Amino acid sequence: MATLENVSTIPLNSSSVPSMRGSVAPILGELISFRRDLHQHPELSTKEFRTTDRIVEALEGAGLHPVRLEGTGAYVDIGEGPMRIGLRADIDALPVLEETGLPYASVNTGITHACGHDIHTTVMVGVAQVLAKLNRAGALGGRVRVVFQPAEEVMPGGALGVIKQGVLEGMPRILALHCDPRIDVGQVGTRIGAITSASDTIRIELTGRGGHTSRPHLTEDLVFALAEIAVSVPAVLSRRIDVRSGVSVVWGQMHAGSAPNAIPAHGFMAGTMRCLDAEAWYAAGELLDDVVRQIAAPFGVDVTMEHTRGVPPVINTDAETSLIEVAARAELGEDSIVLAPQSMGGEDFAWMTQAVPGALMRLGTRTPGGETYDLHRGDYDPDELAISTGVSVMAAAAVRAARGLRH
Numbered sequence: 520m521a522t523l524e525n526v527s528t529i530p531l532n533s534s535s536v537p538s539m540r541g542s543v544a545p546i547l548g549e550l551i552s553f554r555r556d557l558h559q560h561p562e563l564s565t566k567e568f569r570t571t572d573r574i575v576e577a578l579e580g581a582g583l584h585p586v587r588l589e590g591t592g593a594y595v596d597i598g599e600g601p602m603r604i605g606l607r608a609d610i611d612a613l614p615v616l617e618e619t620g621l622p623y624a625s626v627n628t629g630i631t632h633a634c635g636h637d638i639h640t641t642v643m644v645g646v647a648q649v650l651a652k653l654n655r656a657g658a659l660g661g662r663v664r665v666v667f668q669p670a671e672e673v674m675p676g677g678a679l680g681v682i683k684q685g686v687l688e689g690m691p692r693i694l695a696l697h698c699d700p701r702i703d704v705g706q707v708g709t710r711i712g713a714i715t716s717a718s719d720t721i722r723i724e725l726t727g728r729g730g731h732t733s734r735p736h737l738t739e740d741l742v743f744a745l746a747e748i749a750v751s752v753p754a755v756l757s758r759r760i761d762v763r764s765g766v767s768v769v770w771g772q773m774h775a776g777s778a779p780n781a782i783p784a785h786g787f788m789a790g791t792m793r794c795l796d797a798e799a800w801y802a803a804g805e806l807l808d809d810v811v812r813q814i815a816a817p818f819g820v821d822v823t824m825e826h827t828r829g830v831p832p833v834i835n836t837d838a839e840t841s842l843i844e845v846a847a848r849a850e851l852g853e854d855s856i857v858l859a860p861q862s863m864g865g866e867d868f869a870w871m872t873q874a875v876p877g878a879l880m881r882l883g884t885r886t887p888g889g890e891t892y893d894l895h896r897g898d899y900d901p902d903e904l905a906i907s908t909g910v911s912v913m914a915a916a917a918v919r920a921a922r923g924l925r926h
Contacts (some may be wrong), residue, residue: 526576528621535716536849536915536918536919536922536924537653537658537918538849538850538915539649539850539910539911539912539914539915539918540850540907540910540911542649542652542653542914543645543649543691543907543910543911543914544907546645546649547906547907548612548647548650548907550641550644550910551641551903551906551907552907553573553577553641553644554637554640554641555623556573556623556902557570557632557637557640557641558621558623558625558631558632558637559622559623559624559625559626560625560626560627561612561613561625561627561630561632561637562611562612562627562630562776563611563613563614563630563672564611564669564670564671564672564673564677565590565591565611565669565670565673565677565785566591566611567592567610567611567669567670568591569925570591570608570610570640571587571591571592571593571610571667571669574593574610574640574644574667575587575593575838577644577648578593578595578644578647579733579759580657580681581647581648581651581652582651583595583597583647583651584596585783586736586835587591588669588681588684588686589680589684590669590680591610591669591670592610592666592667592668592669592677592681593667594664594665594667594686595647595652595664595665596662596664597647597650597654597659597661597663597664597665598650598654598659598660598661598662598663598921599661599662599769600661600662601661601662601689602661602662602663602664602689602690602691603660603661603662603663603691603692603917603920603921603922603923604663604664604690604691604692604694604916604917604920604921605663605664605665605666605686605687605690605692605693605694605871605875606643606646606663606665606666606694606695606718606913606917607643607665607666607667607668607678607693607694607695607868607871608636608639608640608642608643608665608667608668608695608696608804609636609639609640609668609669609672609677609867609868610636610639610640610667610668610669610671611636611669611670611671611672611673612625612630612631612632612633612634612636612637612672613628613629613630613631613632613633613634613672613895614629615629615630615633615895615896615897616629616631616897617631617633617897618896618897618898619897619898619899619900622902633895633896633899634672634698634894634895634899635697635698635882635884635894635899635901636671638698638882638884638903638905638906638909639695639696639697639698639909640652640667640900642696642882642906642909642910642913643665643667643913644916645906645909645910645914646649646665646909646910646913646917647665647859649910649914650663650665650914650917650918650921653918656668658923659855659918659921660918660921660922660923661920661921661922661923662921663917663920664686664690666681666686667669668681668729671705671866671867674718674719674720674827674828674829674830674865674867675827675828675830675867675870675872676829676830676867677830677867678867678868678869678870678871679762679867679870680698681871682870682871682874687871687874687875689730690875691875691876692838692839692842692875692876692877692920693839693871693872693875693876693877694839694842694843694877694878694879694880694913694916694917695868695871695877695878695879695880695882696880696881696882696909696912696913697866697879697880697882698851698881698882698884698894698901698905699859699881699882699883699884699897700885700891700892700893700894700901701885701891702857702859702881702882702883702884702885703767703883703885703886703887704883704884704885704886704887704902704904704905704906704908705851705859705883705908706851706854706855706856706857706883706908707843707847707851707855707856707880707881707882707883707888707908707912708856708857708858708859708880708881708883709835709840709843709844709847709856709857709858709878709880709881710835710840710858710859710860710861711835711836711837711840712834712835712861713795713796713832713833713861714831714832714833714834714859714861714862714867714878714879715830715833715861715862715864715865715869716765716793716795716832716861716862716863716864716865717792717793717794717796717797717800717829717830717831717832717865717869718791718792718793718829718830718865719791719792719793719800719804719826719827719828719829720789720790720791720823720825720826720827720829721768721789721790721791721807721824721825721826722787722788722789722824722826722827723748723787723788723789723811723822723823723824724785724786724787724822724823724824725739725741725744725745725785725786725787725815725820725821725822725823725827726741726784726785726786726820726821726823727739727740727741727744727784727818727819727820727821728784729741729768729781729782729783729784730781730782731740731780731781731782732779732780732781733780735782738782739819739820740776740781740782740818741775741776741782741783741784741786741818741820742775742776742783742786742879743784743818744786744815744818744820745773745775745788747814747815747818748811748814748815749770749773750889750899751787752771752807752810752811752814752815753767753768755810755814756768756792756803756806756807756810757849759800759803759806759810760794760802760806761796761799761804761856763796764794764795764796764798764799764800764803765793765794765795765799765863766792766793766794766799766803767792767793767794767797767863768789768790768791768792768793769790769791769793769895770788770789771789771790771791772787772788772789772790773786773787773788773789774786774787774788775787791829792804792807793863793865794832795832795861795863796832797832800831804826804828807824807826807907808824808826811824812824814824821859828864829865830865830867830869830870831869831870831873832855832861832869833866833868833869833872833877833879834869834872834873835872835877835878835879836872836876836877839876839877839878840878842878842916842919842920843846843880843912843916844856844879845916845919846912846913846915846916846919847880847912847915849915850908850911850912850915851908851911857883859881860882866879880912880913882905882908882909883905883908884901884902884905885902886902891900896902
């Protein structure tokens with residue numbers, strides 16, 4: 520396969536796509552240093568000011584002209600002519616205490632890149648650098664837009680703000696990637712159809728007359744009502760919504776009272792509702808308020824419910840998934856692709872895939888034979904060689920799209 524050193528001799532209408540691996544190797548050390556700097560200075564959603572500055576600095580250093588988004592985030596166009604494809608990275612960190620003990624661990628106490636967004640950002644910076652070199656050789660073929668999106672970790676997600684600013688206008692397709700600590704470095708996970716789930720937040724407050732536990736009939740028994748809601752809401756939804764849609768309500772918070780012999784006047788509970796299917800997500804959301812109130816009604820309590828719509832599932836389209844798989848096989852080999860299970864996690868890239876066809880790739884970050892971490896854990900320590908994998912596959916996919924090649 521051709522390398523970037525001789526790519527200028529390849530006609531743009533050729534089916535031969537240059538290998539990206541040769542161009543990633545010389546910049547891998549620089550990219551790892553860039554990632555470690557981001558990791559050491561994580562920033563929460565909508566506060567990614569330093570992160571944005573570092574991204575812009577790296578892109579300008581590659582001779583590119585990035586555009587800052589409102590607040591935080593940026594995008595950059597590489598190449599000329601019609602836009603052929605977009606690539607997206609999320610840039611925010613989580614309010615999680617880092618527990619890795621790494622020399623480049625977070626200096627911002629209580630904040631860390633526990634979801635791998637520092638890897639995502641670094642990969643797309645590397646892709647931009649590789650594509651810029653290819654474009655200077657006159658061999659890119661079309662325009663590629665790389666988007667660095669803020670605030671993925673808060674619902675309903677920073678993707679909506681990016682879309683509102685018109686960043687996706689004229690974009691025919693878009694790709695993204697997400698770290699997966701269950702997949703080995705050098706492999707990627709793909710899936711046609713829904714690859715993530717819908718995710719909402721539910722907060723419920725109950726109020727009533729408190730009183731003595733010896734006379735519950737003179738009170739509104741809030742603790743009993745909370746317990747009934749906690750148990751019955753998931754059960755009722757499982758009977759009102761097709762069970763194949765995977766509606767899941769799980770409570771993460773519940774609080775009421777301060778003494779064992781006093782029925783409290785106020786109670787609170789919160790959790791998430793997740794769903795594998797977009798249509799069922801809408802249906803469950805419409806039912807939820809009525810179900811909660813009907814369950815609470817016999818107890819005589821007053822109910823205040825806040826149901827925050829999160830994100831729908833990310834739907835990977837056939838053609839865009841195929842584009843990733845063709846690129847992965849060319850860059851990593853025939854055995855590099857594994858079937859990714861549908862995750863119950865939410866991902867605001869879903870809003871982008873509702874606007875244009877797209878696909879999300881799972882990037883393997885587990886050292887072969889090493890420990891399997893989980894995302895959103897303070898000890899998550901991805902293998903940095905995944906950066907090379909991500910840049911190679913995403914750049915190769917972008918080149919195929921920029922050249923208008925079929926999969």
